Amino acid sequence: MDYSTQAEHMSVHDDRECGSAPLDGIGRFIEQMGLSAQKDGVARISGRIFGYFIVHGGPVSFAQLAEELQVSRASVSTNARSLAALGIIERVTLPGDRQDYYQLAASPFLRMIESYLIRMRQMQEILQQADDSIPADMHATHARLAQMRRFYTAAVQANQTLIEDLGQ
Amino acid sequence: MDYSTQAEHMSVHDDRECGSAPLDGIGRFIEQMGLSAQKDGVARISGRIFGYFIVHGGPVSFAQLAEELQVSRASVSTNARSLAALGIIERVTLPGDRQDYYQLAASPFLRMIESYLIRMRQMQEILQQADDSIPADMHATHARLAQMRRFYTAAVQANQTLIEDLGQ
DNA sequence: AATCTTGTTCAGTCGTGACTGAACAATCTA
């Protein structure tokens, strides 16, 4: 695995057995991004791609992504497109090149917060449904649901101001 | 599945085939809490237990939890203890009763935020390591890492003030 | 002592979903 883009490093130790390559700082960071994504219920490869773009922001070709991260083109296709759908990376085209390129979006973290906000609003929807369909005489239950609702309202508010605080 | 605690409902339709029972509002809410937890990378049963306690806050015995949620005692043991470790529910003992009881913690949502904060701080740690171990001449990379770090700093800050805003 | 009751642990199963390879579609080049 070679995460630099400099040609002279490309295949120094390339034909080794496919296990435990000692990772440098960059490689370790990318793997940790993968593990961290996995903990959040996101595909590990998505996290690794995100990490890769933190390191190399610039346009990177589809094929290069597959090769450097050592994953199939199919996985790159699926995961890069889902990251693009979230607005974390974006597709770009280079004139005179038929390949797809991706690059880090302008404000990837704002987009992350926005996807959190979507999740929270879904939760608010669930709470609304529960409040409507649970018998009105279960007062303690409704009180706890109201508390939960206050929490999500405040959390949504906090994240919206966070978006503003982070500028543009 | 009978989520009420009233005895007269206990076994009205009990001996049906073990599939798709039509869920009432309470049951639907509990299942949605389970699915929502799963999306967050948490065990579905943990989410259902949490939902159960939103509905029935009061002390509920270990055995009752297992029976009403239709899961093994082993699962209840594992998941209830992990929720208790997060401070979302807590163990209580009733005098003269050898069973374990659980109840909803005082401010379960504050504890949820605190566990998010832990995750964010781990992320900050990863960023610190990356910053230290990645060659200093990769200026663009360090700039992106710095941007990411600013994001997490702001997010941690926002969640801390959220905790304060939610009182006690 | 033997026998319940109650919670934990552990080996094993089973489902889910991430990931792959291969077939495919679309577009370019010769």
Next chain:
DNA sequence: TAGATTGTTCAGTCACGACTGAACAAGATT
């Protein structure tokens, strides 16, 4: 036309981890 090149899709595999049942430990009861 045939043959590259490139991305997507889809069926299939495989790993991971949630969940279970059974064995176990620790008390209580007789």
